[in-house]
Structure formats: C-alpha cells, structure tokens
Amino acid sequence: MLFLVDLVLFSGFWVFGSSNPDGFLSLSCGGSSYTAAYNISWVSDNDYTETGNTSTVTYIEGTSTSSVPIRFFPDSRGRVCYKVPVRKDLTSVLIRAKFVYKNYDSQNQPPAFRVSLGRRITSTVDLRTKDPWIEELVWPVNNDSLMLCLLAVKGRGIPVISSLEVRPLPLGAYRRSLEGSPDIILRRSYRINSGYTNGTIRFPSDPFDRIWDPDQSFAPFHASLSFNRLTRLSSLNITENPPASVLETARVLARKDSLSYTLSLDTLGDYYIILYFAGILSLSPSFNVTINNEVNQSDYTVTSSEAGTLYFTQRSISKLNITFEKIKFNPQVNAIEVYEILQIPPEASSTTVSALKVIEQFTGKDLGWQEDPCTPLPWKHIECEGSHVTSLFLSQINLRSISPTFGDLLDLKTLDLHNTSLTGAIQNVGSLQHLKQLNLSFNQLKAFGSELEDLVNLEVLDLQNNSLQGSVPETLGKLKTLRLLNLENNNLVGPLPQSLNRTGLEVRTTGNPCLSFSSLSCNNVSSTIDTPQVTIPLNKKHKKQNRIAILLGVSGGALFATIIIFVFMSILTRRQRNKERDITREELKMQNWNTSRIFSHKEIKLATRNFKEVIGRGSFGSVYRGKLPDGKQVAVKVRLDRTQLGADSFINEVHLLSQIRHQNLVSFEGFCYEPKRQILVYEYLPGGSLADHLYGPSSKKLSLNWVSRLKVAVDAAKGLDYLHNGSEPRIIHRDVKCSNILLDKDMNAKISDFGLSKQFTKTDASHVTTVVKGTAGYLDPEYYSTLQLTEKSDVYSFGVVLLELICGREPLSHLGSPDSFNLVLWARPNLQAGAFEIVDDILKDTFDPESMRKAASVAIRCVARDASGRPSIAEVLTQLKEAYSLQLSYLAASAHTD
Numbered sequence: 001m002l003f004l005v006d007l008v009l010f011s012g013f014w015v016f017g018s019s020n021p022d023g024f025l026s027l028s029c030g031g032s033s034y035t036a037a038y039n040i041s042w043v044s045d046n047d048y049t050e051t052g053n054t055s056t057v058t059y060i061e062g063t064s065t066s067s068v069p070i071r072f073f074p075d076s077r078g079r080v081c082y083k084v085p086v087r088k089d090l091t092s093v094l095i096r097a098k099f100v101y102k103n104y105d106s107q108n109q110p111p112a113f114r115v116s117l118g119r120r121i122t123s124t125v126d127l128r129t130k131d132p133w134i135e136e137l138v139w140p141v142n143n144d145s146l147m148l149c150l151l152a153v154k155g156r157g158i159p160v161i162s163s164l165e166v167r168p169l170p171l172g173a174y175r176r177s178l179e180g181s182p183d184i185i186l187r188r189s190y191r192i193n194s195g196y197t198n199g200t201i202r203f204p205s206d207p208f209d210r211i212w213d214p215d216q217s218f219a220p221f222h223a224s225l226s227f228n229r230l231t232r233l234s235s236l237n238i239t240e241n242p243p244a245s246v247l248e249t250a251r252v253l254a255r256k257d258s259l260s261y262t263l264s265l266d267t268l269g270d271y272y273i274i275l276y277f278a279g280i281l282s283l284s285p286s287f288n289v290t291i292n293n294e295v296n297q298s299d300y301t302v303t304s305s306e307a308g309t310l311y312f313t314q315r316s317i318s319k320l321n322i323t324f325e326k327i328k329f330n331p332q333v334n335a336i337e338v339y340e341i342l343q344i345p346p347e348a349s350s351t352t353v354s355a356l357k358v359i360e361q362f363t364g365k366d367l368g369w370q371e372d373p374c375t376p377l378p379w380k381h382i383e384c385e386g387s388h389v390t391s392l393f394l395s396q397i398n399l400r401s402i403s404p405t406f407g408d409l410l411d412l413k414t415l416d417l418h419n420t421s422l423t424g425a426i427q428n429v430g431s432l433q434h435l436k437q438l439n440l441s442f443n444q445l446k447a448f449g450s451e452l453e454d455l456v457n458l459e460v461l462d463l464q465n466n467s468l469q470g471s472v473p474e475t476l477g478k479l480k481t482l483r484l485l486n487l488e489n490n491n492l493v494g495p496l497p498q499s500l501n502r503t504g505l506e507v508r509t510t511g512n513p514c515l516s517f518s519s520l521s522c523n524n525v526s527s528t529i530d531t532p533q534v535t536i537p538l539n540k541k542h543k544k545q546n547r548i549a550i551l552l553g554v555s556g557g558a559l560f561a562t563i564i565i566f567v568f569m570s571i572l573t574r575r576q577r578n579k580e581r582d583i584t585r586e587e588l589k590m591q592n593w594n595t596s597r598i599f600s601h602k603e604i605k606l607a608t609r610n611f612k613e614v615i616g617r618g619s620f621g622s623v624y625r626g627k628l629p630d631g632k633q634v635a636v637k638v639r640l641d642r643t644q645l646g647a648d649s650f651i652n653e654v655h656l657l658s659q660i661r662h663q664n665l666v667s668f669e670g671f672c673y674e675p676k677r678q679i680l681v682y683e684y685l686p687g688g689s690l691a692d693h694l695y696g697p698s699s700k701k702l703s704l705n706w707v708s709r710l711k712v713a714v715d716a717a718k719g720l721d722y723l724h725n726g727s728e729p730r731i732i733h734r735d736v737k738c739s740n741i742l743l744d745k746d747m748n749a750k751i752s753d754f755g756l757s758k759q760f761t762k763t764d765a766s767h768v769t770t771v772v773k774g775t776a777g778y779l780d781p782e783y784y785s786t787l788q789l790t791e792k793s794d795v796y797s798f799g800v801v802l803l804e805l806i807c808g809r810e811p812l813s814h815l816g817s818p819d820s821f822n823l824v825l826w827a828r829p830n831l832q833a834g835a836f837e838i839v840d841d842i843l844k845d846t847f848d849p850e851s852m853r854k855a856a857s858v859a860i861r862c863v864a865r866d867a868s869g870r871p872s873i874a875e876v877l878t879q880l881k882e883a884y885s886l887q888l889s890y891l892a893a894s895a896h897t898d
C-alpha cells in the first residue's frame, strides 16, 4: 500500500532575526531552530508537520565531525512535499537541499529517491553513490511559493532530507542566452572558483550564499596559479554578481599552449555554461574558447582591470571539455559555472483540471488529486502523455451515470469505468474523439445511446456484463477502427448488423438470449427451449407450441411470418438431425462417468443447505459451499440461465471433466442436469486461492515464504502440464491466474476452472467466435493480433503468476509509480538486470539468490512477447523444480549454520 502524503510546510511569515540576510530561508529538517554563524537563522520544520520521523546523524567529513538533523518518511512511500514561500519581486532563487543518510538507521542501505521542483522532476538522489548529497537548483520565480517534493522509488528505501535553503539571486541572473525559454530550471553541475585551492567560498563573501568550490582536480595537467589582488578590479558589471573574492583568483596557463577543463556530467542533457574572466593582471591576454572541440569564441580578450562573462548552451552532451587556446599572452579563467537545463513541463489544460476535480467530487472520494494531474507524477487513476491526460481508470465506485464532465476530457484515449454502477443509456462520450478504448463493462447500462458512433477512433469497446436490451444498433458499423466489441452477458437479441461482420473485428456475444450474424437460425433460443425437452421427453409437443408462441411474440408481425416459418423449419430439421443424440436421464446414467456422480437438484439443495453459503461469484454464476451425505465438502458451481450451455455442450463438458483426474487439478465430483439447471460439483479446497494468500489478510501472506511459493508454482505447473500434454483431448486452460490456483489444507496447489466450455467453437455452433475468458493483465499479447489462444498463451499467463509470486503484487496495479502499472513491463527489465530489489519485501533475505535467479529467468521467458520465444510448460516445470530444490538446500544449509 502506498500512501500519498503531502507534508506541506508553509511559513506565511518571515520569522528571522532582524539581521538575518534578506530573503534567506533555512529549514533544518528534523532539527531545532537556532542561529548559525553570520546570523543565519535556521528554522525547524518540526512545527509544520506530523509526517516523517526525525533523527540525528554524526559523521566525519575530512578532518571535522558533523552532526546533522534528518527527517525521514517511513510511512509515505509515495510523495512528501515542502511548500516554501518565495518573494515575488525576485526573478530567480537558489534552492539547496541536502540529503544525508550516513546509516542513521543502522541498516546500511542508503536509499534512492527522486526530487521534483514544481512540475518538474529534477534529480534522482542515490545516496549509495554520494552521501551527503547536495542538490542546487535555480528556479525562475513564477509563483509566490515553490513546491519541493521527494518521490519514493519502490523498493529503494525511505526518502530522507537534512536541510533546505532558499536564497534570492540577483535580478535577471542566469537568464542570458536562455531568453525566450522562461520555463527552465537550472540544476548545478559545477561552480568552480578557478585558481583557488583553499576551501569553499560562500556567505558572507558571496552575499547570495552560492557555494564556490575550490579548483583542485578539475584540470590536472596544468599548473594552478592564483593571483591574489594584484590589481583592483574597477567594475564588476556582471548580472550574476560573482563575489570579488572569487574573481580575484584565476587559473592561468603556465607552459603548454592551451588550458583545458574536462568535466564529466551526470546525465546526457542540455547544459548552460558561464565563464567568468577578470583582468587581474596588467596584461590583456586573448585566446580562443573551444567547447567540446568546437571553437565557440575566437580571440576573446580579457582587458586588464575589467571583468566579463561568456555564456554558452550545449545540447545533448554527457561530458564537457572547455579549452582556452592561446593567441596572445597566456589564457586564463576566473570562475566556471555549469548547469543542467531542465525544461518545466507545461501545465495541463485548466478545462481538464477542473473537469477532473468535478469528477473527483462525483466519486465522493478523496482521490488525492492535487496540483497538476500529469507532472511531476501523474495522479492516481490517470495516465498522461506530456501535459495531456490520456487515460482515466475508475472502477469499484458509485458513479451511476457518465456525467457531462467526462466529455471535457478531450485528450482521453482510454476511459475505463467498469464496475461503477452505471445505469441507463451510454451518454456524454461523443466528444471524446481520440478515444481508443472504452470499458463500460460490469455495469447496469440498458441502452447503447446515440453517441458511440461518434467515437471514430475507437478500437476496443467493452460492454460485457451489462443489461443492454434490444438489438445492436447498425451505427456501430461506422466505427471502422474497432477491433473488439464485447457484448457478452447482456440481454441482446436479434441478428447482429452485417456491418460488424468483417475481418479484424471480433464480436463476442455469448451470454445473450439470441445474438448472432445469422438472421435465420437462433441457436441460443432453440437450445434453451430444447433443454427441458431433453430430460423430460413427454413435454415435447407442448414445448413446440410454446416455441412458436415465443417466436411470434419476439418478431411480432405477419410480415415476418415467412421468416418465422423458415426458422421453425430449420429448428425442426436440426432437431431431426440431433434426435439420436438427445439424452435422457436414463441414458445419462448409463454413460461412463468414472467416479463422478449425477446429482438431483434436491440433493444439491440439501448439500448446500438451500444455497446458503456463497464462496465465489463470476460472470457464469455463483459458487456455493456444500457437504455431501458422506461428509465430503464440495464447491457447487451453479450456472446462470443465460450462461448455460446447449445440451450437447454440457454433456460433453461434464463427460470430459469426469475423465480428467490429476492431483494438481481440482477434482470433479459430479453434476446436476435438470431443466434450466446446470450445476457442477467440485471438491472443496479449504486453503482458498493463491490470490487470497498473496493479496488477502497479511497473516496468510506470511505463510507464503519463498519455498512454499515455489512449491505452489511447481504444483500448478504440473497441473497445467497435464492439461497440455497428459489429457485427451489436450486442453488449453485460457484463464490461468492466481485466483484459479487453489490450495488444499496441506498447501498443495490445484488448478481450477479448466474444461472445454471456453473452446467450444468447432463443436457448438451457438458460439459466434472463439470465446476468450482471459483476464486483464494475464492475457497473451499475441492474442490481439492472432485472435487465437494457444498453449503458449497459458504459459504467458503462468509467467504472470510467477512474477506475482516473486514480486508479491498484482499484474495491473496503480499503487506504485506509473511505470510500474503493468507488472510484466515493470518486472521484466528489473529482473533481467538482476535487480532483486523488486522482489516481495516479505521474502527479503530469506531466499537463495540462485533459486530466485532461476525462477525469475523462467518467468521472464514465459512472458516473452513472442509466443515462439516462450518455453513449454514441461520445461517451465523442470526449471521450477530446480529452483525449488536449490531453495531447499539453501534452507538446509542455513539451518545447519545457525
């Protein structure tokens, strides 16, 4: 669970002593207020927050011992912010933040985190590489307060800060040759006091309290000469106003022909360079200034007793070579500043922001939506491209209707409002011209409305599990880019518009009373009406009349009489053909059901105590807990009317289920097949699902250490291997996921929810297309191009399960940073790089790295984009067994040494 906590420090008044330098603000993070040398007042941040814990660390730096306060934020793995007032009359301020770890927690694990200033992420602070770490930023004052935030990086420890200083800078400083781009933050790379070696210079020598570093190791091949106060500088007419003490020393070429600084830079980026020259000698040398091998300024002259500057910007560089080539007398330089140029991203449009704020109110929840939706980090439930909000994901909240406000989110490409209690007609989306994916599934929508046809860029429209009625509007055919139209489990009837029958568009229709392209046969209607007749043959005649009545009612008009007769005839013919396959109860009993039983509905009612205890729900119906007369515990799966299979399909299904037996597959106990009742009875597994263990109450989660996770993985792989390679026919599961892996009381894992019903395309004509029951986050990416699921699709889904076992998080999760939303995309590069920081915290220090490496490597191969790159489940099983035994011997060895 990540928290988004804003620690806002806002001191609306200036509390400094009368002689505190004007405009200085110095926050002692986690410390107390005190006055330091030169009357600089340090203010504690203590009074302004309840967030974060404080401590003090002492460390040795050079020859001196420092003791500094720190504030760290253990319970806010999201974001913490300091909001600091700034004088509006300034053009820019210097912000200096100091981050100190120095093992304050005795864990020896220096954290890494990101820092943002306003809308821009400016830096990644990695205290492993440098501790203390000082960030200096020049911020163009564009607001009366600035917001500096620490953004946690998942798995990289707790952000920590020691001090934060704000210093006014001279008016107009650090803007030359950056004109026309006001939205720039400068991040200090170097500030060198050339020719000076005796320590740093700062306040009060520099009234703006910049820290000028001594010039020691920057140009090792040249003699460092300093000329102190040889000449009085008559004028210091430089906007940046460097202190005289800095300009009074210079590095001067001694012997060679050129003087050179080679500076390495943190990141590849754009840099801003300022060179300071002062005529401290009686000579006036002239030279060429070459930056990264290009002469930028030729024949520059430093006039005796005068000061001057050169400004440069360099694009896309990662190192810097500044060379001064002699023309007359020896070249010299007095100071050098180098800054990384950081563009401030534009603000999101105010329409978008206010629309989102209104939507937040609609939800009745505090979604933590503050500041800018896209920068520095996108809000929860939102994804951005630049400053455009392109995705909005809201679910499990009560919206009831799509309010007009949604129509203002003009940049949306993805709108996901599944399970938000929407009712009525689909509305207020017509203006979303960029929309590619619209998910309104699992609501109670009744009508299509008239706006869908305006969504000219729509690719995926998911309307499954709603209450849509009537027929599918012809106008949906206008959506030329549509690839997937999911209408499953609604109350739709009638032929689908032919305009939707085209290659590249998949229409899913199961779970509707009567929905297919063919206008002449309506197999679903016939099969529901057929059903009673299968088991109660005496009713045959009666039912036929019934059917005619129903069909008349449905089509309601003499005009269609011919069609009706046609339909009737075709059903009759079909019946004739199928007659010998009609199955009576007696016949059912005579078949070989192995150990499976045929239950009567009465028996089921008794076993479940009249369907008292629901233990699961799905789109197919509910699962109840039951107890057979012999004491055996069972899980009873009752199919909803609309998801019932045709008679043949159901018999085929239960027949297959009763033949499949494997210790790692949930065993099938029997079934009930009576009019309008299709019930499957399975063994009951008391251990719950793997998902319960990984994401349920923490007590359960603790029981899942690495060795038991590997055991679960091995078991599940065995079950899947049997489906793929051991059973006849071979079975593709199509919905492998954590909630379909169940555990018995001894923590043996078994796969559930397998069978034929998901792949009945060829044998059952009532299914228009391949029915995919995949789950978001687990679905083979190749499916979208091939529209086919294969054994390798199961391997992919299984790979996602392995990643969940390793990382302890769900396949799609908005809880972390945006780049971690998709488990596969996030974990793959990390695990490939051996970055085990992303391994579930609970497993830390308890796993054998070799075992983890093996499991991670097979997981990564399973989720290869290309199906051909994925291993077979048999190979996965072999690898997992090895990882398992590695971990076992590791545990044995550590038990031995303990």
Ligand SMILES: *[C@@H]1O[C@H](CO)[C@@H](O)[C@H](O)[C@H]1NC(C)=O
Residues within 6 Å of the ligand: 017, 018, 019, 038, 039
């Ligand atoms: C500090 O402030 C006090 C008065 O508040 C003043 O007397 C003293 O001179 C100041 N010291 C410096 C170094 O500015």
Ligand SMILES: *[C@@H]1O[C@H](CO)[C@@H](O)[C@H](O)[C@H]1NC(C)=O
Residues within 6 Å of the ligand: 052, 053, 074
């Ligand atoms: C942080 O402070 C809270 C409350 O003051 C305390 O419960 C918690 O244990 C502290 N955490 C650490 C890591 O010191």
Ligand SMILES: *[C@@H]1O[C@H](CO)[C@@H](O)[C@H](O)[C@H]1NC(C)=O
Residues within 6 Å of the ligand: 142, 143, 144, 145, 147, 371
């Ligand atoms: C200043 O920043 C705050 C948020 O920190 C924002 O709400 C406000 O609109 C900004 N004001 C200006 C003038 O940009």
Ligand SMILES: *[C@@H]1O[C@H](CO)[C@@H](O)[C@H](O)[C@H]1NC(C)=O
Residues within 6 Å of the ligand: 198, 199
């Ligand atoms: C260096 O600075 C110290 C005081 O900061 C001073 O005592 C010393 O004389 C200086 N050395 C040189 C070579 O200037």
Ligand SMILES: *[C@@H]1O[C@H](CO)[C@@H](O)[C@H](O)[C@H]1NC(C)=O
Residues within 6 Å of the ligand: 235, 237
């Ligand atoms: C200071 O520099 C500005 C522009 O760089 C120039 O216009 C002005 O005359 C200079 N003033 C002095 C006293 O040199």
Ligand SMILES: *[C@@H]1O[C@H](CO)[C@@H](O)[C@H](O)[C@H]1NC(C)=O
Residues within 6 Å of the ligand: 260, 262, 290, 292, 293, 294, 321, 322, 323
């Ligand atoms: C820096 O640039 C100068 C002139 O282009 C060149 O002679 C010198 O070798 C370069 N130094 C390094 C370390 O690249």
Ligand SMILES: *[C@@H]1O[C@H](CO)[C@@H](O)[C@H](O)[C@H]1NC(C)=O
Residues within 6 Å of the ligand: 288, 295, 298, 299, 325, 326, 327
């Ligand atoms: C200085 O630059 C000019 C123009 O690029 C060039 O012609 C000249 O040779 C350079 N001089 C030296 C000493 O590099």
Ligand SMILES: *[C@@H]1O[C@H](CO)[C@@H](O)[C@H](O)[C@H]1NC(C)=O
Residues within 6 Å of the ligand: 501, 502, 517, 518
């Ligand atoms: C769908 O279209 C194809 C070709 O356009 C046609 O052959 C086929 O019969 C149509 N399917 C149905 C069910 O109407």
Ligand SMILES: CC(=O)N[C@H]1CO[C@H](CO)[C@@H](O)[C@@H]1O
Residues within 6 Å of the ligand: 177, 295, 296, 297, 311, 312, 313, 314
């Ligand atoms: C001669 C030359 O290359 N001049 C460039 C020096 O650098 C500034 C700023 O980077 C450019 O604007 C000049 O064109």
